[in-house]
Amino acid sequence: MEKVTADRVFINELSQHVGQEVTIKGWLYNLRSSGKILFPQLRDGTGVVQCVAVKASVTPEIWDALKGLGQESALAIRGTVRADSRAPGGYEIDLIDAQIFSEVHDYPITPKEHGTEFLMDHRHLWLRSRRQHAILKVRHTVVKAVRDFFDNDGFTLADAPIFTPAACEGTTTLFEVDYFDGEKAYLTQSGQLYNEATAAAFGKVYCFGPTFRAEKSKTRRHLTEFWMVEPEMAYATLDDVMTLAERMLAYIAGRVLVDRVEELKVLERDTAKLEAIVPPFPRLHYDDAVKMLHEGHEKGLLETRFEWGGDFGAPDETYISSHYDKPVMVHHYPAEVKAFYMARDPERNDLALGVDVLAPEGYGEVIGGGERATSLEFLKEQIALHELPQEAFEWYLDLRRYGSVPHAGFGMGIERCTAWMCGIEHVRETIPFPRMLYRLRP
């Protein structure tokens, strides 16, 4: 077979090569034929392009080789780029030559519909599909936007460790690791406590990495391994953190709208929903949120009457957020339902200076955060009250012994944010290889 010799270009660059002879290296996305004319569609990771091979214009060897190719065969083609409204994507390549790298005849994922289990079992191949490709491109942009946002705002990236000796959330959701001599280690649930140390060193910091929670949760919003970005600011309050959260979310949505136009089309995302994500976001005191839930119950829109003092369930969150077309920030939760390190409202000691950001359209809690307690004595009490081993937290208590200041931060789940941006049902599609209860492979 002849060598493919023209300059290699990528499919998303074709508009700059109209009239030129180019080489595309990729995989066969689909093949249609009509007698003496073949329409192979190639994908190369940047897009999909339709090629046209006319029997009279190529050698018999190339014709026969192309004719028999199955989906996902690997090949390079040489041809002339042409704008054509009949082609999906707007550009078409008149094929001159082809080189087959790998011939495939039994690719399991066909253009027809498949079930969730089958697709999840073939996740390593499913990633090649147009929709999955679009979702992960959006994820990439969400991550990039997050990093740019903090980098441009004077934050220092200071990542937290993944092996930790103690929990910062509840102890029921820890993954145990048996490796360190004579001591149990756990996979991190949050970089929160370490962030407080680096914030005292750098002022404004963030960490970004994988997080592990052994919750027996089987919902569209849960993964056992997920990625979280956590900013932390010294000399900052609950209000500062809410302002930071709304600025960040608006920045992310803006970047996705600009950088992922094609992907949002593939996903059939209603972009008006993303355009609405601009500050200020409504701020709702927990007491007022509870009032809202009571009204919802009286109107018959909520099954059970919410009791003051609890944390919101999924239907409660959805009901609250349904009143707004922007994310809503619920603040001043009862201290009892929040972590031990939360600062208290000086006027009402039973309330914590915490905030949850509830995304619209039922996407639920995408951000949780707040102001941290500054008093050494208070934290010692809380550690005892929660029956946590104080010796494990001595380093953390040092942060209160040596230059304790008001500080605040939050955590955002990248997958929940990405699912929201994409407008998709389940977070499992927003990470290349999801880890869930009952899902370790592939």
Add this chain to the structure above:
RNA sequence: UCCGCAGUAGCUCAAUGGCAGAGCAUCCGGCUGUUAACCGGAGGGUUGUAAGUUCGAAUCUUACCUGCGGAGCCA
């Protein structure tokens, strides 16, 4: 962990107590503009597993396994 639903060809599904089928995929053939192309033909089955009821079970019963949806908890 609890509640609900489902498991039949490689995939998506039909067959509701009486011959296990269709579309897609695969293979063979046809078609010079296809858009999840179309047309003709072929191959493809331990009906999730085990036991039970019955003359007869994909179908009814029980247990188990697997998956999906929801709840609690969370980002």
